[in-house]
Amino acid sequence: MRNTLSKRKATQIIPISFTVNGTWQEIDVEPQELLLDVIRDRLGLTGSKRSCDMQVCGACTVLLDGRPVSSCTLLAFEARDREVLTIEGVAQNGRLHPLQEAFIEKGGFQCGFCTPGMILTAKVLLDGNPDPSEAEVI
Amino acid sequence: MLRRFRLEEPESVDETSDLLARYGESAKIYAGGTELLLAMKEGLVHYERLVNIKKIRSLDQITTENGFIHIGALSTHRKLVESSLLRERLPALVGMESDIANIRVREVGTLGGNLCFAEPHADPGTLLLVLGARLFAAKRSSNREIPVEQFFVDAYETCLEPDEILTGVRVPLPPRPSGVAYLKFGYLERPSVGVAVRVTLDQTRESIVEARVAVGCAGPVPRRVEEAERLRQPVLL
Numbered sequence: 205m206r207n208t209l210s211k212r213k214a215t216q217i218i219p220i221s222f223t224v225n226g227t228w229q230e231i232d233v234e235p236q237e238l239l240l241d242v243i244r245d246r247l248g249l250t251g252s253k254r255s256c257d258m259q260v261c262g263a264c265t266v267l268l269d270g271r272p273v274s275s276c277t278l279l280a281f282e283a284r285d286r287e288v289l290t291i292e293g294v295a296q297n298g299r300l301h302p303l304q305e306a307f308i309e310k311g312g313f314q315c316g317f318c319t320p321g322m323i324l325t326a327k328v329l330l331d332g333n334p335d336p337s338e339a340e341v342i
Numbered sequence: 343m344l345r346r347f348r349l350e351e352p353e354s355v356d357e358t359s360d361l362l363a364r365y366g367e368s369a370k371i372y373a374g375g376t377e378l379l380l381a382m383k384e385g386l387v388h389y390e391r392l393v394n395i396k397k398i399r400s401l402d403q404i405t406t407e408n409g410f411i412h413i414g415a416l417s418t419h420r421k422l423v424e425s426s427l428l429r430e431r432l433p434a435l436v437g438m439e440s441d442i443a444n445i446r447v448r449e450v451g452t453l454g455g456n457l458c459f460a461e462p463h464a465d466p467g468t469l470l471l472v473l474g475a476r477l478f479a480a481k482r483s484s485n486r487e488i489p490v491e492q493f494f495v496d497a498y499e500t501c502l503e504p505d506e507i508l509t510g511v512r513v514p515l516p517p518r519p520s521g522v523a524y525l526k527f528g529y530l531e532r533p534s535v536g537v538a539v540r541v542t543l544d545q546t547r548e549s550i551v552e553a554r555v556a557v558g559c560a561g562p563v564p565r566r567v568e569e570a571e572r573l574r575q576p577v578l579l
């Protein structure tokens with residue numbers, strides 16, 4: 205009994221609200237929870253992937269208020285009061301985003317595991333700069 | 343996976359310093375978390391408490407006054423890259439910043455976190471050395487200014503006291519006429535070697551009045567290279 209109590213005392217709960225792909229979410233998170241785990245395991249959106257787990261590869265990329273972040277190394281509470289966009293929210297009303305169409309048309313995949321990150325990052329680039337030069341893309 | 347910790351969210355430097363003093367080694371400042379969370383995920387370090395300083399207002403401002411540019415410690419790399427003030431007055435800093443890490447790390451990582459982590463494979467410290475920057479540290483009821491030369495003590499070690507917070511960096515605008523450049527070489531995400539140069543010319547622009555050269559990543563801390571600086575004279579352009 206005492207054990208459970210002290211354990212509970214040690215747990216800090218942070219209630220957060222945020223939108224994910226346009227849907228309002230209110231959940232309780234613990235400080236050490238990572239955004240990627242909340243998105244995948246608690247919200248069931250498994251399009252964002254964990255690969256390198258060190259902010260290098262980009263497979264876990266989500267957009268926070270329209271900006272790309274590595275959700276593998278971002279604490280979930282940082283999403284409070286913000287808008288999260290994952291790959292699941294890129295298509296609108298059942299229609300693929302032109303970038304998704306373009307990836308399909310050009311076969312822009314290898315295994316496809318990190319494609320969500322590529323599409324979201326490309327979206328950020330094109331949202332800010334619809335006609336980038338080759339140098340700007342690189 | 344991260345082990346459980348508690349989160350503190352102070353809203354002032356004093357409150358932060360009090361928390362750090364009270365909890366000692368079991369607490370750590372958390373800014374963007376891009377270094378700290380990596381080290382914690384790897385199990386290299388563990389803290390019972392992280393002190394999120396992002397609720398402290400005004401630590402992310404970039405301003406200019408009397409020939410100096412002041413950059414708040416919480417300025418993210420992205421903010422530095424996009425600052426029109428820096429683009430105009432210190433383009434070499436913007437160039438260096440835009441080449442740090444990747445777009446996702448630049449979105450979250452701060453200049454203060456970069457300096458305080460004192461990772462030898464980093465860029466800003468090297469450039470700040472030739473720019474003659476001074477760092478501002480604060481704790482409850484005291485403030486101090488630290489020349490960047492004295493800030494880095496060893497790899498992953500700065501001269502900050504455990505309850506001190508880095509609040510900002512002050513960079514004097516380069517004298518005129520002068521030129522500043524930073525170049526790095528690296529084959530993975532982080533730099534393998536970085537070189538910064540600031541050359542000041544006399545008014546005729548014919549000879550070099552002062553040359554400052556610094557090298558980073560080649561040792562535990564970035565350092566000026568006096569041997570190279572002495573080569574400046576006499577030079578006719």
Ligand SMILES: Cc1cc2nc3c(=O)[nH]c(=O)nc-3n(C[C@H](O)[C@H](O)[C@H](O)COP(=O)(O)OP(=O)(O)OC[C@H]3O[C@@H](n4cnc5c(N)ncnc54)[C@H](O)[C@@H]3O)c2cc1C
Pocket residue numbers: 258259260370371372373374375376377378379395415416441442443444447450451452453454455456457458459463464465466502506507508509531532533
């Ligand atoms: C994949 C990757 C690539 C990178 N590539 C580069 C690169 O090319 N060049 C380069 O220079 N850097 C590079 N970095 C480092 C990057 O710049 C830093 O991770 C980032 O700036 C750290 O800032 P932060 O706010 O996330 O720090 P945090 O992780 O929050 O903190 C880092 C440390 O500093 C302390 N701290 C933070 N802020 C303060 C403060 N104001 N006062 C006192 N202590 C403080 C914390 O307690 C902690 O110990 C890279 C990092 C990653 C993950």
Ligand code: FES
Pocket residue numbers: 253254255256257258259260261262263264265274275276277
């Ligand atoms: S999993 Fe590779 S960047 Fe997050």
